[in-house]
Amino acid sequence: MSAAWTVGVDFGGTNIKVGLVDRRGRVAQMVRLSTHRAGKPDTFVPAISRTARAMARSVGVRSSELLGIGIGAPGLVDASRGIVHYLVNVPGWRRVPLATRLRRRVGCLVAVDNDVNLVALGEWCFGAGRGSRHLVCVTLGTGIGGGLIIGPCLYRGASGSAGELGHMVLAPGGPRCGCGRRGCLEASIGTRAILRQARAAMRHGAPRLRRLVQAGGGTLMPELVARAAALGDPASRRIWREVGASLGTVLASVVNLMNPDRIVIGGGVANAWRFLAPAMTTALRAHAMDVPARAVKVVCSQLAERAGMLGAAVLVWQHIEERSRLEAGCDATSHERRGGLS
Ligand SMILES: [Zn+2]
Structure with missing residues (x-):
């Protein structure tokens, strides 16, 4: 073969x-x-x-x-x-x-x-999900997606839409989401929300981020917010901390519901991982039950775009x-x- x-x-x-x-x-x-x-x-x-x-x-x-x-x-x-x-x-x-x-x-x-189901399958077979039997995969980007692999089968749900993690409610009545509802996780940590916060930060300061955006031809991208954080820009670091805290809060519910042994976070976040991971872990531990919280390891994707x-x-x-x-x-x-x- x-x-x-x-x-x-x-x-x-x-x-x-x-x-x-x-x-x-x-x-x-x-x-x-x-x-x-x-x-x-x-x-x-x-x-x-x-x-x-x-x-x-x-x-x-x-x-x-x-x-x-x-x-x-x-x-x-x-x-x-x-x-x-x-x-x-x-x-x-x-x-x-x-x-x-x-x-x-x-x-x-x-x-x-x-x-996102296939990202989960890929990570499970060849990447950061290898060896897991109860895997949740989350992709961060314009949309926030989720894929679930349960012992060891993709879980698709009754009508094929299981894993819509981005539309779990983080803040009832919060910002409007692309799905038409309010307060979804995606409305707080999707690319559009990150860029909105970065623009607001640049209006009030964030000189390192401003210089990176100017040097890059004026286009603001999440990668630049990650680079500014790596250069020590406090406003950019705060944005990733807030992303981590929001993500960790929703993941705590996922952990309580599913009791996964691993959560893989993918979708081009590798360069922001170290800025969002600590706040995510803190929020997850604060909101999840102790037993499932101890059983889960949250890791960054290994396969990136493959x-x-x-x-x-x-x-x-x-x-x-x-x-x-x-x-x-x-x-x-x-x-x-x-x-x-x-
Ligand atoms: Zn939504």
Whole structure:
């Protein structure tokens, strides 16, 4: 099986990362497509099939000979039927039978799931979640996402939307959230909220942050707030402390509810980790019950931008395992899935 290849697709709001993944979870090739150009339902399918065919050709196989194509999509997905119900930041996706459409073009298995679920699968198999049996994965960005792996199966919930951690309520009646409600975690610690606080800080001082923004051409980004914190800027450090405290408060409820052994925090926060982690730990310990709080380790993602592509490959391997189990007449209700490493 070592020569068997899988294509993993991480469909993001800005770009679509496509990786050719080998059986050991190494990304042999990677290309980025623009979501603006290739992200509509009628451009996505041909773009992915073209890219997958070229990747297959480069390793001497046809696309139909790939193990499969896995896709993580940023929205509500019916993973069992490969249907994308809607995407949060990409217009035009309403009940699109993505797996069926792409399978017709490429001739191999196509599996689709929510993007953060696949980040969780990737971290669980190859990154900071290895060895965990009760894993929560959180991604911080414009949206705050969550993926749950329970002993060791993705938990999707009754309608496929489990893990919406960003819309757990932190402050009832608080700031308006992108989902239309008020006081969600995402409204306090999503990228937009961080940038709003950084702009307010720059109006009242924060000279180091101001200089970094000027030197970078005037565009304020969370990475610059992290760099300013690393340079000792007190206002930037305070922003990350508040992010950590809000995150820790919501994670305490998650810990009380799920009793996870590990929480992986991902989504491009590696450079801010050391500024938000202490306040997060303090808030988590203050608000969670002692027993589950002692059982959990909160760690930073190890795979960064590869997590979604690798998780998409793992999803394909799980589908193949399940299919062979069904074909062999084994117990189809078994929840034991090994994640494709065996
Ligand atoms: Zn919300």
